[in-house]
Amino acid sequence: MGIRKPVVAANWKMNGNKQLVTDFLKAVADSGASTNIDIVLSPPATLLDFTQTQRDSLCKDVILAAQNMSQLDNGAYTGELSAQLFKDVGCNWVYCGHSERRHKYGESSKLVAKKFIQAKKNGLVPVLCVGETEEERKKGKAFSRLTSQIEAVINLAGKDCFDNAILAYEPVWAIGTGNAASPEIAQEAHKFIRGMVAAMRQECSENIRILYGGSVKPENAKELFSQPDIDGGLIGGASLKPHDFVEICQAAKA
């Protein structure tokens, strides 16, 4: 991982409660896991205010992230949540284009790019999630899928868009299936993604952190994180078990 500070991000999706927030933050604090790595927590939006308060008293280093966000500033958009609302409850990062948003809620790459821009405009660090489906991989179209998802952001946000941003490779076939990508397959995709950034801006490609997501668990984290272009992970299911999450964080330090 070299010069890049590892990141381990918890994505609770539509799970968790106040008790889990407290247990999670205590486990992270007790383990000292946040030394030398960035630990990110994204509980459901309703828990963020509580999480901020608990974070400030239990484990100040933990970064809060929103799981999704409106591309718009404010106004008559029932049920939507804006960048400013998330900043108000202590968020500094936001996930853009998680595969569940793309596939279950029909978010297009163009909409994802608008959200990415909105995050940057408001001083939030966007975590752009990209990844191919199983069918795309079988047809040899994995890299063209990644290219189109990343190009959509570059086209709208410009060539320096990945300064102060994070990328996450999350192959759809590995999310929630228990079948993580092999370290070789993940590394190949991460190298490809870093190469795309390098083609625009060499310096940015050396600094940008690219996270792997999809069935990361304590048993496979170390091997995945030891790949040269994998700078940490975006953790779903295993982040709901504080002990497992802490173990994954320790693997990112090794």
Ligand SMILES: O=C(CO)COP(=O)(O)O
């Ligand atoms: O979607 C993910 C993180 O954003 C990964 O989820 P799982 O770790 O449950 O596969």
